[in-house]
Amino acid sequence: MDLPVDEWKAYVLQKWSLLPKSAQVAVSTAETLSEIFFHSSSFLQSEDEKFLKRLSQGYLVGKDPKAPCFYREEGNKKFQEKNYSEAAVLYSKGVSHSRPNTEDISLCYANRSAALFRLGQYETCLNDIIRALTHGYPERLRPKLLLRKAECLVTLRRLKEASQTISDLESNFTAKPSPAASPFQILQENLCCLKMKIQGKENLPETFPMTLTKDFEGVDLTEENEEISSASSSVCLCTDPLKGRCLIATKDIVPGELLVKEDAFVSVLNPGKMPPLPQGLESRWDTRVTNGDLYCHKCLQHTLAMVPCHGCSYAKYCSQECMQQAWELYHSIECSLGGLLLTLGVFCHVALRLTLLARFEDVHKVVRRICDEINNKDVCLPESKSLVETFNYCQGEREEIGEVVQTQIPGCNLNGKYENNYNAVFSLLAHTENHSPEHKFLCALSVSALCRQLEAASPPALTTGLKAAVTPELCADLNVWAVAMLRHLLQLQCNAQAITTIQHTGSKESMIADSGQVRLATGIFPVVSLLNHSCSPNTSVSFTGTVATIRAAQQIKKGQEIFHCYGPHESRMSGAERQQKLRSQYFFDCSCPACHCEEPRAAAGPRWEAFRCNSCRALLQGDDVLSCGNRACPESISRNHLASQSKPLCGC
Numbered sequence: 001m002d003l004p005v006d007e008w009k010a011y012v013l014q015k016w017s018l019l020p021k022s023a024q025v026a027v028s029t030a031e032t033l034s035e036i037f038f039h040s041s042s043f044l045q046s047e048d049e050k051f052l053k054r055l056s057q058g059y060l061v062g063k064d065p066k067a068p069c070f071y072r073e074e075g076n077k078k079f080q081e082k083n084y085s086e087a088a089v090l091y092s093k094g095v096s097h098s099r100p101n102t103e104d105i106s107l108c109y110a111n112r113s114a115a116l117f118r119l120g121q122y123e124t125c126l127n128d129i130i131r132a133l134t135h136g137y138p139e140r141l142r143p144k145l146l147l148r149k150a151e152c153l154v155t156l157r158r159l160k161e162a163s164q165t166i167s168d169l170e171s172n173f174t175a176k177p178s179p180a181a182s183p184f185q186i187l188q189e190n191l192c193c194l195k196m197k198i199q200g201k202e203n204l205p206e207t208f209p210m211t212l213t214k215d216f217e218g219v220d221l222t223e224e225n226e227e228i229s230s231a232s233s234s235v236c237l238c239t240d241p242l243k244g245r246c247l248i249a250t251k252d253i254v255p256g257e258l259l260v261k262e263d264a265f266v267s268v269l270n271p272g273k274m275p276p277l278p279q280g281l282e283s284r285w286d287t288r289v290t291n292g293d294l295y296c297h298k299c300l301q302h303t304l305a306m307v308p309c310h311g312c313s314y315a316k317y318c319s320q321e322c323m324q325q326a327w328e329l330y331h332s333i334e335c336s337l338g339g340l341l342l343t344l345g346v347f348c349h350v351a352l353r354l355t356l357l358a359r360f361e362d363v364h365k366v367v368r369r370i371c372d373e374i375n376n377k378d379v380c381l382p383e384s385k386s387l388v389e390t391f392n393y394c395q396g397e398r399e400e401i402g403e404v405v406q407t408q409i410p411g412c413n414l415n416g417k418y419e420n421n422y423n424a425v426f427s428l429l430a431h432t433e434n435h436s437p438e439h440k441f442l443c444a445l446s447v448s449a450l451c452r453q454l455e456a457a458s459p460p461a462l463t464t465g466l467k468a469a470v471t472p473e474l475c476a477d478l479n480v481w482a483v484a485m486l487r488h489l490l491q492l493q494c495n496a497q498a499i500t501t502i503q504h505t506g507s508k509e510s511m512i513a514d515s516g517q518v519r520l521a522t523g524i525f526p527v528v529s530l531l532n533h534s535c536s537p538n539t540s541v542s543f544t545g546t547v548a549t550i551r552a553a554q555q556i557k558k559g560q561e562i563f564h565c566y567g568p569h570e571s572r573m574s575g576a577e578r579q580q581k582l583r584s585q586y587f588f589d590c591s592c593p594a595c596h597c598e599e600p601r602a603a604a605g606p607r608w609e610a611f612r613c614n615s616c617r618a619l620l621q622g623d624d625v626l627s628c629g630n631r632a633c634p635e636s637i638s639r640n641h642l643a644s645q646s647k648p649l650c651g652c
Contacts, residue, residue, distance in 0.1 A: 002522065004345045004446055007055055012442045019043065028437040033430070034483050040444030052343065052449055061314040061338035067097035068104035070285050072111060079115060088115040088304040089293050096308040096316060106137040110145055116305060122152040124305045143169060221261055229419040230262035230527045235562055237418055237530060239409055245530050246561050253556040256625050256636050259539060260550035264523035265420055266357055267499060267546045268349045269297045271342055291520055298322040300499065300521055300545045311335040330356040336457050344446050346522050347496065351488035352450065354524065355481050358422045411526065424526035430490040434587040443489045451482045494586050499523050499543050502621055533586070534563035535570045535578050536594035540622045553625050563592070570594040
């Protein structure tokens with residue numbers, strides 16, 4: 001999923017094994033990313049690109065004109081079974097394969113509005129009705145759709161709009177001969193019932209949508225850090241001679257205190273299980289539900305009412321706004337490359353999107369450094385402090401905390417602030433020297449193949465931001481972006497953050513539900529990346545869409561370091577397992593207290609029991625400190641407290 005599909009990996013590794021020894025040595029001993037890229041990309045042949053293209057064609061990401069009818073019929077079956085959620089998803093699949101302003105898309109939107117109405121999602125149902133009408137819903141079917149619109153408006157107590165819709169319907173009936181058909185009579189009867197409902201509610205005050213959730217979301221950090229964006233003033237950024245950058249508590253911190261609330265600089269939805277489709281009609285049109293069918297590909301909001309990209313069937317969004325923003329920022333270039341990006345893996349997709357987003361920032365100095373390296377092999381790209389702007393964090397006389405000294409820190413701007421921007425992302429370590437030569441060759445060849453497709457697809461669109469950053473003669477082609485993408489691809493092994501959500505089954509009335517944490521997307525969080533690892537961290541992380549929230553899981557004294565868990569946790573893995581995982585993926589040996597005081601313990605399974613909030617019954621999320629999954633509810637409680645209150649099921 002993160003790396004390319006197995007077929008491409010095996011192909012490239014075989015190609016590596018057949019390279020002359022001198023070529024392998026050249027890649028292995030290359031000191032800069034540009035040297036790695038140029039040595040590796042020189043071996044990309046046309047037959048390699050053809051093989052990659054064949055793999056990419058296994059993914060159905062284009063719009064199939066025959067698919068909307070199939071998915072609409074499958075959705076109708078689920079609707080008849082009263083499985084309205086799955087029906088809505090299948091109608092959405094039909095929408096994704098439809099072209100704008102066609103009968104296909106209007107029918108899929110209308111059918112989905114019926115499923116949403118049965119689910120009680122009236123506002124969303126209204127949006128789908130409007131979409132169906134906008135895309136040319138057939139005149140002969142409009143009365144039934146308008147009646148559904150009126151029913152939604154009445155339920156939402158938007159009585160004036162409901163009355164106007166009913167008036168329009170009556171005018172439509174009057175203007176046309178009244179058929180004696182039973183469906184038409186039923187429509188008229190329903191219309192009469194609806195008018196009576198309006199009369200019964202006219203004396204009630206009109207209600208408006210509640211804004212409690214948005215107001216609660218607006219309550220961010222109580223006092224934001226002036227020198228670290230998205231961080232609390234309770235922490236400061238320092239450097240350690242052994243561990244590098246770190247966050248240190250500037251005061252005593254209480255459990256549950258919000259320390260970081262950061263939106264991902266970039267995120268890419270994990271496609272889930274999407275094997276290349278074999279031949280056969282039924283297998284081409286997959287009816288299985290994946291996270292890509294349920295979550296917005298930009299903001300990761302859960303929805304049953306996706307708005308599709310007009311150019312492909314893969315990218316789906318929760319709203320027209322998200323679709324338009326994604327198109328302007330990156331999807332206009334990614335759209336034609338959907339199959340290739342799924343073949344090359346999420347990390348390659350993230351690396352491309354990072355580079356595309358860099359076009360919208362002032363990356364003049366970063367780009368110039370890359371270009372200098374391309375033209376001058378003596379310039380070292382990977383972790384050189386001269387690559388990024390550094391500054392003296394100790395302005396004036398500032399306190400040293402223990403042995404950790406506040407000093408020059410990569411990723412900060414000239415004013416001494418560390419922000420959620422491309423400069424901070426670029427400063428994240430790539431650990432080039434730690435990656436195996438085979439892995440670097442795989443990454444470089446994948447980036448080279450991707451860049452050739454970019455160049456063939458839309459070079460003017462890609463280089464627009466580049467020309468704004470540097471003069472054309474400085475970097476005239478895609479090589480600068482290729483080197484940047486390779487850097488990001490290597491960065492991701494240590495700096496990618498899994499964005500997770502809780503998915504559960506069972507009764508909503510039960511206090512305890514069987515739940516599992518699911519990886520929803522992969523993101524880059526420059527500020528969260530400042531936290532070093534501990535197998536027994538003093539913080540917990542949770543996600544709302546693309547926003548990561550870090551809270552104190554226990555009391556943290558002034559001067560102590562803020563720790564985050566990179567995955568290997570003492571409650572889930574033995575010490576030996578954790579050390580092996582951290583060494584192979586993050587290139588360090590952990591010396592946290594949990595590793596020093598290791599005692600044998602059984603590793604926990606991949607599933608665990610989740611608790612529900614006593615106030616609103618939503619699932620609690622987090623590790624040591626659990627917060628309510630309902631963003632409008634402020635409830636939180638420690639897991640230890642819940643465990644102490646739990647009673648054993650047996651009588652012993």
